[in-house]
Amino acid sequence: MRIATYNVxxxxxxxxxxxxxxxxxxxxxxxxxxxxxxxxxLGIVFKAIDxxxxxxxxxxxxxxxxxxxxxxxxxxxxxxxxxxxxxxGYTNDTQQEIALLYDPSKMDVSHAPLKPSxxxxxxxxxxxxxxxxxxxxxxxxxxPPLELVINPxxxxxxxxxxxxxxxxxxxxxxxxxxxxxxxxxxxxxxxLTQCLWIxxxxxxxxxxxxxxxxxxxxxxxxxxxEFETEFGHSGIEIVLxxxxxxxxRLYDPHAAxxxxxPFAVQPTTSRFFDHRTKTYLxxxxxxxxxxxxxxxxxNHKWIIWHPFDHPDCFKSSELCQALxxxxxxxxVTLDLGFS
Numbered sequence: 001m002r003i004a005t006y007n008v009x010x011x012x013x014x015x016x017x018x019x020x021x022x023x024x025x026x027x028x029x030x031x032x033x034x035x036x037x038x039x040x041x042l043g044i045v046f047k048a049i050d051x052x053x054x055x056x057x058x059x060x061x062x063x064x065x066x067x068x069x070x071x072x073x074x075x076x077x078x079x080x081x082x083x084x085x086x087x088x089g090y091t092n093d094t095q096q097e098i099a100l101l102y103d104p105s106k107m108d109v110s111h112a113p114l115k116p117s118x119x120x121x122x123x124x125x126x127x128x129x130x131x132x133x134x135x136x137x138x139x140x141x142x143x144p145p146l147e148l149v150i151n152p153x154x155x156x157x158x159x160x161x162x163x164x165x166x167x168x169x170x171x172x173x174x175x176x177x178x179x180x181x182x183x184x185x186x187x188x189x190x191x192l193t194q195c196l197w198i199x200x201x202x203x204x205x206x207x208x209x210x211x212x213x214x215x216x217x218x219x220x221x222x223x224x225x226e227f228e229t230e231f232g233h234s235g236i237e238i239v240l241x242x243x244x245x246x247x248x249r250l251y252d253p254h255a256a257x258x259x260x261x262p263f264a265v266q267p268t269t270s271r272f273f274d275h276r277t278k279t280y281l282x283x284x285x286x287x288x289x290x291x292x293x294x295x296x297x298x299n300h301k302w303i304i305w306h307p308f309d310h311p312d313c314f315k316s317s318e319l320c321q322a323l324x325x326x327x328x329x330x331x332v333t334l335d336l337g338f339s
Contacts, residue, residue, distance in 0.1 A: 001106065001156060001336045004051035005163070005215040005286055007270075007329035012061040012071075012095045014039055019060070019070040021078055031273070033325055041325035043079040048319050049305060049331050052106045053150065054083060055163040057217045057286075057329075059099035062091040072101050087111060090124040090144035098146040098163045098216070106153055113147040114208075120200035123147070127197040139193040142167075145216075147201075156338045157211045157297070164198060164216035166235060167191040191220060195235035202239065205291070206248055212291040214239060214250060217329065219285055240289060250289035253302050254332075258284055269304050270329045288334045298338040305331040 010029025016022055021039055028038040046054070060071035072086035081101075088099045089111045102109055116122040123144040129136045146163035167190050198214070205212045220235040233242075241249045242259070254267040268282035288302060307313050307323040307330070314320055323330055 001152060001154070002049075002051040002053075002333055003161075003213060003215070003288065003336065004049055004054040004331050004333045005057065005217070005288055006045075006049075006054055006331040007057035007165075007217045007286060007327060008042065009058060009327040009329065010096075011042075011056065011058050012066075014042075015060050015066070015071045015074075017065045019067055019074055021075060030325075030328070037325055041322040042075075042327075044319060044322035045305070045326050045331065046079065046081055046083070048316075048322075049333055051083070051331075051333055053100055053102035053109070054331075055146070055161065055215050056099050056101055057096075057163070057165045059086075059088070059097040061095040062088065062097055063093075068097040068099050072099055076101060085109075087148065089113070089146040089148070092141075092143050094142050096143055096165065098143055098165055100146065100148060100161070100163065102150075108151040108153070110149050111147065112149040114201065114204050117204075120197070120204055123197075123201070127193060129193060129196070136193070139190055139197070141194060141197075145198060145201075156336060157294075159294075160205050160210040160212045162198065162201065162212070162214045162216075164214060164218060166194050166198075166216075166218045166220065168219045192233070192235050192238065195220075195238040199239050199241065202241070202250065203248070209293060210291070211294040211297075212250070213288060213294070213334070214290075215286075215288040215332075215334075217286050236287070247292050250291060251295050252287045252289040254284060254304065255287055255289070267304055268306065268309070269332055271324075272328055286329055286332050288332055290334070294336075298336060300337055301335040303333045303335075305333065 013029040014035055022035050025034045025036055028035045060068045062068045068088050069086040076084045082103045083101045085104045086099050086101045087109050088097055121127055123141055126138040126140045128138045143165040148161040150159040236255055258266050266284055268284050269286035270283050272281050274281050305313055307320040
């Protein structure tokens with residue numbers, strides 16, 4: 001079974017209010033990319049990764065006029081994809097949903113959050129650190145994580161998935177350095193709190209011995225940047241549970257590589273143009289983390305579909321260009337090989 005996560009930049013802009021693809025040369029949400037160019041590039045990428053289920057970050061919006069699931073199913077129908085059904089959970093008003101597009105012949109999928117608790121509330125509510133006078137400002141998710149159960153129709157155990165799109169750390173809206181510093185610290189505090197919230201939901205699953213996968217765009221990499229030193233951990237380390245006993249940790253090989261060799265060349269899953277320096281920046285932001293009990297029952301393989309770093313992607317000029325055109329993130333896949 002192949003599971004993927006893929007952040008598709010402004011997927012919502014490619015559909016009209018009838019959830020139909022806009023197959024014209026008007027501009028997409030990507031810089032200097034037409035809608036038809038992005039749509040065709042996405043078709044190439046989705047066919048190439050050929051995953052049984054894709055956790056889509058920045059999925060099409062759900063409003064009183066639009067449906068994320070209908071839009072994704074129309075997209076799949078247009079390209080003849082076997083991943084023909086889509087599911088969402090708690091929808092939002094950001095025009096960026098979290099959705100799973102999957103092959104119904106391979107699995108049954110349902111939105112099934114665990115029962116919330118005071119320590120680990122539901123993702124569509126709020127989370128407060130501390131009590132009484134020490135309580136911090138409540139934190140919410142603008143894009144609540146997607147909690148799913150996958151029942152495979154073939155080999156392998158039932159799976160629990162949590163799809164994540166965490167708060168960005170970027171100081172959007174800052175007009176000067178002082179504002180940028182203030183916003184950066186505030187964003188990191190919120191993101192780290194979101195990651196602690198996710199970790200507490202993760203721990204619920206671990207206590208139940210669930211075979212768990214946590215995947216998506218965390219807008220964060222392992223290790224500490226200049227602002228995170230105030231907090232002691234990165235959000236990724238919190239969700240992974242790096243300070244916990246081995247049976248309570250999650251595993252992602254790319255995060256593990258970055259943490260064990262912080263000064264070596266790092267794997268990356270995204271590529272952004274820096275308008276200030278006029279250069280491209282690469283970052284490790286997207287992950288597929290698995291519980292130890294899932295890691296222990298098979299020979300699993302992770303792939304970052306990077307247009308330059310993955311030889312097969314680079315050798316195919318069509319796929320290489322499609323990956324660059326489709327989004328500012330690249331897919332990550334996990335092949336579950338059960339023994």
